[in-house]
Amino acid sequence: MNITVCIKRTPDTETRVRIAEDGVSIDSGGVKYIVSPYDEFAVEAALRMRDAAGEGAVTVVTLGEASAAEQLRSALAMGADKALLLEGQAGMDGLATARALATEIQGHDAPLVLFGVKAADDDAQQVGPMVATLLERPCVTAVGEFELNGTTARCHREVEGGTEVVDVDLPAVLTITKGAFEPRYASLKGIMAAKRKPLEQKAADVPASRVTLEALELPPARPDGRIVGEGPEAAAELVRLLREEAKVL
Amino acid sequence: MGDVLAFAEQRDGVVRGVTHEVVSAGAGLAQSLGGECHALAVGGDGLAEAVSGLGGAGAARVKVAAHGSLAGYAAEAYARIVADTARDGGYAAVLFPATAVGKDLAPRVAALLDVPLASDATEVSADGGAVVVKRPVYAGKAFARLRMEASPAVVSLRPNVFPVEERGAAGAVETVAVDVDPSSWGARVVEFRSAAAGSLDVSEASVVVAGGRGMKDPEHWTLLEALRDALGADVAALGASRAVVDAGWRPHGEQVGQTGKTVSPKLYVAVGISGAIQHLAGMRTSGTIVAVNKDPDAPIFGVADYGIVGDLFEVVPRLTDEVRALKSGA
Numbered sequence: 308m309n310i311t312v313c314i315k316r317t318p319d320t321e322t323r324v325r326i327a328e329d330g331v332s333i334d335s336g337g338v339k340y341i342v343s344p345y346d347e348f349a350v351e352a353a354l355r356m357r358d359a360a361g362e363g364a365v366t367v368v369t370l371g372e373a374s375a376a377e378q379l380r381s382a383l384a385m386g387a388d389k390a391l392l393l394e395g396q397a398g399m400d401g402l403a404t405a406r407a408l409a410t411e412i413q414g415h416d417a418p419l420v421l422f423g424v425k426a427a428d429d430d431a432q433q434v435g436p437m438v439a440t441l442l443e444r445p446c447v448t449a450v451g452e453f454e455l456n457g458t459t460a461r462c463h464r465e466v467e468g469g470t471e472v473v474d475v476d477l478p479a480v481l482t483i484t485k486g487a488f489e490p491r492y493a494s495l496k497g498i499m500a501a502k503r504k505p506l507e508q509k510a511a512d513v514p515a516s517r518v519t520l521e522a523l524e525l526p527p528a529r530p531d532g533r534i535v536g537e538g539p540e541a542a543a544e545l546v547r548l549l550r551e552e553a554k555v556l
Numbered sequence: 557m558g559d560v561l562a563f564a565e566q567r568d569g570v571v572r573g574v575t576h577e578v579v580s581a582g583a584g585l586a587q588s589l590g591g592e593c594h595a596l597a598v599g600g601d602g603l604a605e606a607v608s609g610l611g612g613a614g615a616a617r618v619k620v621a622a623h624g625s626l627a628g629y630a631a632e633a634y635a636r637i638v639a640d641t642a643r644d645g646g647y648a649a650v651l652f653p654a655t656a657v658g659k660d661l662a663p664r665v666a667a668l669l670d671v672p673l674a675s676d677a678t679e680v681s682a683d684g685g686a687v688v689v690k691r692p693v694y695a696g697k698a699f700a701r702l703r704m705e706a707s708p709a710v711v712s713l714r715p716n717v718f719p720v721e722e723r724g725a726a727g728a729v730e731t732v733a734v735d736v737d738p739s740s741w742g743a744r745v746v747e748f749r750s751a752a753a754g755s756l757d758v759s760e761a762s763v764v765v766a767g768g769r770g771m772k773d774p775e776h777w778t779l780l781e782a783l784r785d786a787l788g789a790d791v792a793a794l795g796a797s798r799a800v801v802d803a804g805w806r807p808h809g810e811q812v813g814q815t816g817k818t819v820s821p822k823l824y825v826a827v828g829i830s831g832a833i834q835h836l837a838g839m840r841t842s843g844t845i846v847a848v849n850k851d852p853d854a855p856i857f858g859v860a861d862y863g864i865v866g867d868l869f870e871v872v873p874r875l876t877d878e879v880r881a882l883k884s885g886a
Contacts, residue, residue, distance in 0.1 A: 320814040320834045324697040333698065344815050399702055400672045401663070427814060429693055431675045433663035440667035445632065445742025448660045451808065461746075465809055466656035467757035471629075472747040479742065485801070485808040485815065518672045519703040521688070526699060526840060529859050534852070538866040539874035545846065545862055546878040553844040553861065555763075555823040556787075556882060 308363040308455070310353040311417040313408055313435075314346035314382055315397065316375040317428040324525070331520050342378045345423025347385075347490035349483040353421055354386045354491075356455060364388040366415065370397045370407055370511050383501035384493035390504065395511030399429065400518040405437035407513040413442060418477040419460070424449050424484040432482075439480035447473045451486020558589025558685075561647040561708075562615065563638060564597040565657055569606050569627065571597070574653040574715045574760060576613040581680060581718040582651045583614025583725065588682035589648050592616035593725070596641050596732070598634050600627025604729050611727015613720055621732040628745050629657050633736050635664035641732060642669060647708045649687050651680070654712040655760070662712045671706040676714045676818075678841070687711065695814035695837040715760045716820050717841075751809065756793040758810050763787045764821045764842070766795030766812055768835075770828020770849060770868055774805035779872045780827060786879040787823075795819065795839075797829045813838035828868050831856030848872065 318324075318338045325334040342350070353365045367382040369375045370393045379390035393411060397404045412420055422435035432448075439446030447453075451470075453462040455477075464471040465484055475481070493501070535541045535548065550556040562582035564575045575595075582593040595615035597607045603622040610618050621637045638661065642650045650665065652658035654676040666673035678699070679690035687709035689702045704711070738744075758764055765784045767777060777794070784792045796806035798813050812819055814834035824842035829835060831847075831854055839845070840859050847860035848871050857863045864871050 318694070320695075321832075322694070322697075323833060324694050326698065333694075399700065401675075402666060402670070402672045405667065427695070430695060430818070431673075432659050433666070433673050433675055436660060436663040437667040437673075440635070440664045446664075447743055449656065464656075467760060468755060469748055469750040471745050472749065473743050473745050475743040485811075516672075517705040518674070519705060520700055521703055522701040523693070524699050524701070526692075526696060529840065529845070530861070532845070532857065532859070532861040532863060534857065534863045534865055536864060538864075539870040541864045541866070542871060542874040542878045545864060545875065546882055548862055549823070549844065549846070550882060553823075555844050556879065 308356065308360045308419060309366070309415070309417040310357060310363065310419045310421060311366045311368060311412055311415050312349050312353045312382070312387070312421045313368050314350065314378060314423070315343045315369060315426045316340050316371050316378040317343040317426055320344065320427055326523050326525060331523050333523070340377065342381050343423050343427045345425055345484060348485060348488040349421040349423050350382045350385055350387060351488040351490040352483050355488065356419065366391060366417065368393065368408065368411065370395055370404055376506060379506055380501050381493065383504045384497040385491055386497060388504065390506040392506065392508045393511035394508060395513040398516050399520050400516035401431050401433040402437055403514045403516050405434045405441060407511045408434065409438045409441040410512050412438065420480045422480070422482045424482045435480055435482035444478050444480050445475045446480040447475050448482040449484045450481045451484050453481060558586060558591030558648045559645060560586040560589065560591060560593045560649045560651060561642050561645060562593055562595045563652045563658065563661070564595040564607055564610060565653055565655060566597055566599045566603065566606060569600060569602055571606055571610070574655060576720045577715065577718040578651050578653050578713055579610050579613040579615050580720045580723065581713055583723050585649060585680055585682060589685070591648060594619060594645065596621065596638060598626055598637050600624055608727065608729055611725045612722060614723035614725050615727050616725045618727050618729045619732045620729055621734045623734045623736050625736055625738045626734070630741060631660055631664060631743060632741050634661055635668060637732065637734060638665045639668035642708055649709045649711065652712040654714050658712050662710060666710040669708065669710065671708060671710055672704065673710045673712070674702050674704060675712050677711050678714050678717045680711055680713065692818060695834065696818050696841060697837045714820065716762060758793045758795045758812060759817045759819055761791060761793030762821050763792035763823045764795045764819055765792060765825045765827065766797065766829060767800060767827050768797035768829030769799045771800065783825070783872055783876045783879070786876045786883065797835050798832070826856050826860070827872060829856055830854045831859065
């Protein structure tokens, strides 16, 4: 089975965010970029499904700047077969991103299209189900685990207070969250092999953004806190403060 | 026209608490846009009765799309109903709660309407007739201020952030005609597996008791469960740091931080959590933060309003007793 996985280049989750001088972007100095962690779960899921089927190819796709080739190589090193870089800007208008991806994916012979449930930068959690809607394919989001049964997939979807089990007809779009697909580390052999795997590059067809990013701000600083005390004796005073000062009890 | 459509989420025929937040925020936005807020509930039979109270939160009208096959969340059908209602009513904005259902539904509705979506907003307002949204990015390490240039503006709202104001709008219930064919759905929910009975989700709780590596063993979570129960199991939920989720001690659904959930409860109690930057990002917008940690230099104390330095195995049981005493005396 052929599987297409959409991934994104994002800052490492350990990054200390600083706002750049333009006020609408982050200062990228010293920032390490990674494959968004949820997208790694999606790549891992795709590799396992391909290997279990014993046939088919995993294609990783990203919409981004030329530098995102680095993340495509990471996915190839994990074991994906080929990569496609759609050169363009993935901004705050997720529907514009979804349109560019849908235009590309429409032509893929891939009954399964996977995304990470969200990207570690925008946290918007929207491009996967938007692509599915544009392609008129069914979609299950926040899938921690799934199995393929011929023409359907049985998905375990994380919701408040439990798990929904959802059967979905293929072709389908799934967005993957943390669960059964702990990503593998790329082996040295994988890293060497990735250099020879095909990485195609072409211009993305991204519609004009209809969301204007007016400002990026750091969260307001929290007021200075205090140490109420040491050891269990401080518990009574803490409860008094929570009740009388913070008024949360 | 400046009307606002608020998606009224229900589960098992009961309107969820977060729905009141969305309707109330919708009524506030509608007022600035010179229109009315209308709620739209999609669900099973008997829904009209369940939603009749939404006038109190500010819904001038409550539209009800009920059908036996829609009792549980059915993404494709729900999306079509909401999109059709939004289009027919010429709304200026369509609001959702940023819950599991809302996060799944809003992008589909936005795509059907061919307009962008702003997810998980913590502020929404009108500026010169346009909708302006503030939303966290990088899991709360920064906030983006966005101007939505297409109409309707589709926005999902973070639970626990928007206050519910008593507005006493009419809340007249109207029926929306639905035409559903479950045999055409590409995705079908076959089963719901409940987590621990009655447990509240960390993203929706107004009190969170979170544990980290300092808990030393998954069995020690009974201490945190006791504190949660003392604080009120109906309002409090358990949370976890990434380290203990990665170790397999706690389920991912409880993880707070950049690869988990971003939460804003009234009270966040961090126990044995040192405060990695990606965890702090996920909880720093909480109302009041309490930290219990044996290391006085732990970064968690940098964001905490109140801290206790000490052995959590001694501090937490005492804290639980004190909370119990307070609640029974109150």
